[in-house]
Amino acid sequence: xAETDIKAPPLREYPxxxxxxxxxxxxxxxxxxxxxxxxxxxxxxxxxxxxxxxxLAKMGExxxxxxxxxxxxxxxxxxxxxxxxxxYFLGSGDPKNMPVARQDLMRSVYRxxxxxxxxxxxxxxxxxxxxxxxxxxxxSYYHQCSECRRCSVFCPYGIDTAEVTxxxxxxxxxxxxxxxxxxxxxxxxxxxxxxxxxxxxxxxNTLEGLEEDIKEDTGIDVRYPLDVKGAEVLLVTPSADFFxxxxxxxxxxxxxxxxxxxxxxxxxxxxxxxxxxxxFIGNYEQLRKIALRVREAALDLGVKRIVVGECGHAWRxxxxxxxxxxxxxxxxxxxxxxxxxxxxxSQLDHRYRQPMHICEFTWDLIxxxxxxxDREANDHRVVTFHDSCNVARASRMGDSPGGQxxxxxxxxxxxxxxxxxxxPGTTHEQTFCCGGGGGLLTDDLLDLRIKGALPRMEALRExxxxxxxxxxxxxxxxxxxxxxxxxxxxxFNMSMVGGVHQLxxxxxKLGDK
Ligand code: SF4
Ligand code: SF4
Numbered sequence: 001x002a003e004t005d006i007k008a009p010p011l012r013e014y015p016x017x018x019x020x021x022x023x024x025x026x027x028x029x030x031x032x033x034x035x036x037x038x039x040x041x042x043x044x045x046x047x048x049x050x051x052x053x054x055x056l057a058k059m060g061e062x063x064x065x066x067x068x069x070x071x072x073x074x075x076x077x078x079x080x081x082x083x084x085x086x087x088y089f090l091g092s093g094d095p096k097n098m099p100v101a102r103q104d105l106m107r108s109v110y111r112x113x114x115x116x117x118x119x120x121x122x123x124x125x126x127x128x129x130x131x132x133x134x135x136x137x138x139x140s141y142y143h144q145c146s147e148c149r150r151c152s153v154f155c156p157y158g159i160d161t162a163e164v165t166x167x168x169x170x171x172x173x174x175x176x177x178x179x180x181x182x183x184x185x186x187x188x189x190x191x192x193x194x195x196x197x198x199x200x201x202x203x204x205n206t207l208e209g210l211e212e213d214i215k216e217d218t219g220i221d222v223r224y225p226l227d228v229k230g231a232e233v234l235l236v237t238p239s240a241d242f243f244x245x246x247x248x249x250x251x252x253x254x255x256x257x258x259x260x261x262x263x264x265x266x267x268x269x270x271x272x273x274x275x276x277x278x279x280f281i282g283n284y285e286q287l288r289k290i291a292l293r294v295r296e297a298a299l300d301l302g303v304k305r306i307v308v309g310e311c312g313h314a315w316r317x318x319x320x321x322x323x324x325x326x327x328x329x330x331x332x333x334x335x336x337x338x339x340x341x342x343x344x345x346s347q348l349d350h351r352y353r354q355p356m357h358i359c360e361f362t363w364d365l366i367x368x369x370x371x372x373x374d375r376e377a378n379d380h381r382v383v384t385f386h387d388s389c390n391v392a393r394a395s396r397m398g399d400s401p402g403g404q405x406x407x408x409x410x411x412x413x414x415x416x417x418x419x420x421x422x423x424p425g426t427t428h429e430q431t432f433c434c435g436g437g438g439g440l441l442t443d444d445l446l447d448l449r450i451k452g453a454l455p456r457m458e459a460l461r462e463x464x465x466x467x468x469x470x471x472x473x474x475x476x477x478x479x480x481x482x483x484x485x486x487x488x489x490x491x492f493n494m495s496m497v498g499g500v501h502q503l504x505x506x507x508x509k510l511g512d513k
Contacts, residue, residue: 003443003446006446006447006450006489007489008450008451008454008457008486008489008490009091009450009451009454011454011457011458011461011490012458013458016090016458017084017090018089018090018091018092018093019093020093020095021092021093021094022094022095022096023094024092024093024094025088025092025094025096025097025140025141025144025448025451026094026096026140027140028140028144028445028447028448029136029139029140029143030143030179030180030181030440030442030444030445031179031180031181031442031444032139032177032178032179032180033178033179033180033183033184034180037178037180037183037184037187038173038176038178038183040187040190040191041183041186041187041190041286042285043173043174043176043178043183044174044175044176045176046176047175047176047177048175048176051135051175051176051177052130054174054175055130055135055171055172055174055175056113056130058170058171058174058175059106059109059110059113059114059167059171060114062167062170062171063110063114066163066167068160068163069163069164069167071159072103072159072160072163072164073103073106073107073110073114075157075159076100076103076107076157076159077157078100079156080100081154081155081156082098082099082100082151082152082154082155082159082161083098083099083100083101084098085099085150085151085153085154086098086099086102086145086150086151086161087146087148087150087432087433087435087452087453087454087455087456088144088145088146088435088448088451088452090454090455091435091450091451091452091453091454091455092448092451092452096137096141097141097144097145099145099151099155099161102141102142102144102145102161102164102165103159103161103164104126105134105137105138105141105142105168106138106164106167106168107126108126108127108128108134109127109128109129109130109134111125111126111127111128112127112128112129112130113130115127135172135175135177138168138171138172139172139177142165142168142169142172143169143179143439143440143445144440144448145161145162145165145438146389146433146435146436146437146438146439146440146452147162147165147166147279147280147437147438147439148162148389148390148393148432148433148437148438149161149162149389149393149394150389150393150430150431150432150433152393153393153429153430162438163282165282165438166279166280166281166282167282168282169280169281169282169439170281170282170283173281173283178281179281179439180442180444181439181441181442181444182277182280182281182439183281185277186277186278186281186286186290189273189277189290189293190289190290193269193270193271193272193273193293194239194272194273195238195239195240195273195275195277196239196240196242196243198239198242198243198272200226200269203226203242203267203269203272204226206242206243207224207225207226207242207267208224210224210248210251210252210255211223211224214252214255214256218510220259220510222255222256222259222510223255223259224251224255224267225264225265225266225267226266226267226268226269227266227267227268227269227301228264228266228301229300229301229302230264230301230302231264231265231266231301231303232263232264232265232303232304232305233258233263233264233265233266233303233304233305233306233307233361234265234266234267234268234271234294234297234298234301234303234305234306234307235254235258235265235266235267235307235308235309235358236268236271236273236274236294236297236306236307236308236309236314236318236355237251237254237267237274237308237309237310237311237358238273238274238275238309238310238311238314238477239272239273239275240477240480240481241309241310241477242272244477244480244481245484246480246484246495246497246498246499246502247310247477247480247481247499249498249499249501249502249505250309250310250498250499250500250501250502250505251309251501252501252502252505253499253501253502253503253504253505253508254309254358254501256504256505256508256510257358257361257362257365257371257501257504257508259510259511260365260370260371260508260509260510260511261365261370261371262511265307266301266303268297268300268301270293270296270297270300271293271294271296271297271298273290273293274308274309274311274314274315274318275311275313275314275477276290276291276313276314276317277290277439278290278291279313279316279317279321280313280438280439281439287317287321287325288325288326291317291321291322291325291326292325292326294306294322294326294328295326295327295328295340295341295344298328298344298347298348299340299343299344299347302347303347303348304347304348304349304352305348305349305352305354305356306328306348306354306355306356307355307356307357307358307361308355308356308357308358309358310358310359310474310475310476310477310499310500310501311475311476311477311478312388312389312390312391312437312475312476312477312478312479313390313437313438313476313478314477315357315390315391315395315475316390316391316394316395318355318357319355319357319394319395319396320394320395322355326341326344327340327341327342327344327345328341328344328348328354328355329354329355357397357407357475358501359397359407359408359411359475359500360397360398360403360407362411362501362504363398363407363410363411366410366411366414371508371509372508372509373414373415373504373507373508373509374507374509375414375415375416375417375507376417377506377507378415378416378417378418378503378506378507379416379417379418381416381418381470381471381503382418382419382420382467382468382469382470382471383412383416383418383419383420383469383471383472383473383503384419384420384421384422384460384463384469384471384472384473385408385409385412385419385421385422385427385472385473385474385500386422386427386431386434386456386472386473386474386479386483386497387404387405387427387428387431388431388434388437388474388475388476388478388479389431389432389433389434389437390437390476391404391475391476392404392405392428392429392431393429393431402428405427405428405429408473408475408500411500411503411504412473412500412503415503415504415506415507415508416503416507420463420467420469421463422459422460422462422463423459423462423463426455426456426459427459432455432456432459433452434452434453434456434474434476434478434479434482434483435448435449435450435451435452435453435454435456435482435486436449436452436453436478436479436481436482436485436486437476437478437479437482440452441478441481441482446485449482449485449486450486450489453482453483453486453490457486457487457490457492460472460490460492461490464492470496471496471497471498471503472496472497472498473497473498473499473500473502473503474497474498474499474500475499475500479497480497480498480499483497484497
């Protein structure tokens with residue numbers, strides 16, 4: 001379907017449970033990865049002949065390795081509390097996009113092959129054989145889940161559909177049925193260093209161009225250093241920040257913060273990507289290999305601190321997994337056994353949290369009075385904040401519970417006079433995914449992305465109409481790219497989305513350090 005033929009569903013008053021439209025999204029699926037890409041990252045090039053045996057063997061391996069997956073397969077009582085909580089169900093009405101139904105795609109196969117009742121009386125316990133049709137259904141509906149974890153907030157047993165989706169994608173990859181978009185990006189990171197495939201010289205050019213633009217705008221020499229050995233801080237940020245709009249406005253903001261506070265910093269060509277699509281495909285080896293680039297860069301450059309830019313899933317990986325993947329982080333899980341982790345731990349400055357989110361970094365400087373703002377510079381904006389799912393439900397920030405909600409809002413309030421919250425039930429822990437997370441930010445899934453954005457668009461429409469909101473801030477590169485694309489389908493201007501550090505950039509007072 002051509003992009004111009006895709007129509008957004010009509011906005012409704014929130015909350016609204018849609019009419020069921022069975023099969024509405026049955027034909028929706030992303031492009032399958034080609035042989036070259038699959039093999040480059042260590043998976044079979046195409047669907048293997050013995051896919052049935054291999055898929056079940058992989059499933060057995062994952063059930064043994066991840067206790068949570070086995071609990072999730074067994075514990076669901078079909079209470080229905082999660083049924084109307086997924087943005088893809090709310091936007092499409094397809095009952096298979098209810099989280100419980102999405103889990104059941106795998107649970108039915110689990111029952112057939114891994115439970116006694118399912119082996120003896122399959123039809124009595126809803127057990128299904130893993131047929132080619134079922135495998136195709138997995139490919140379709142496990143790529144209609146952004147792994148946002150919203151459903152798990154409402155499940156009385158804490159069942160996390162995101163983990164089920166990750167397991168399904170890992171099984172699909174293991175039999176040669178991988179997704180083009182995510183796997184191409186992973187291959188690009190291994191080869192070039194970032195999701196966008198920007199080589200070192202292109203990064204250098206971009207950063208030089210930024211320095212010239214800022215000098216022209218402000219008269220001040222704000223630096224965007226690359227690969228500087230001995231810098232205090234290594235900033236690891238999504239590669240979209242180097243290139244895409246509005247992402248680059250936040251990169252400009254980070255540089256101004258470092259400049260105003262007088263702290264030396266550097267970006268790195270080796271660690272020119274904070275994102276880690278290894279998590280989206282549920283594959284530990286890819287997750288670790290990508291994360292290790294950051295450790296290598298930190299060791300090469302001899303930095304004392306590692307700060308992560310505005311990217312939701314990158315912060316989840318850094319906050320929750322870097323510890324055991326790389327030895328960066330609280331408790332430094334690997335530090336006792338891995339010589340590189342030991343070396344890094346002796347190098348990093350333990351007076352600071354490691355890793356640190358750029359919002360924690362900026363908020364700390366605000367509280368210390370090291371940076372200040374001309375808030376009136378943002379007076380043309382009435383700002384609201386979209387909590388990004390991976391930050392909201394899979395990480396924290398700062399020293400207090402809920403810091404991941406409060407710190408970005410505190411920064412916005414420090415640099416803008418007009419701030420408005422969207423409706424309760426659509427923010428904080430219960431925020432909706434933007435619709436493009438979890439490896440779905442590809443144009444072959446545009447129809448799904450537009451439908452998945454519906455609940456957020458409804459909440460935004462309310463504050464735009466009633467309170468004049470004209471800027472939605474967020475701290476995720478995927479949210480920024482997704483909203484830029486889908487806002488016009490809902491009658492909004494694409495430029496009304498931007499980063500928290502875009503607001504910082506507009507209002508920060510630049511000293512002459
Ligand atoms: S997209 Fe989010 S709410 Fe929907 S099933 Fe997946 S994890 Fe649950
Ligand atoms: S809320 Fe939990 S127990 Fe209830 S149907 Fe959903 S996954 Fe199953």
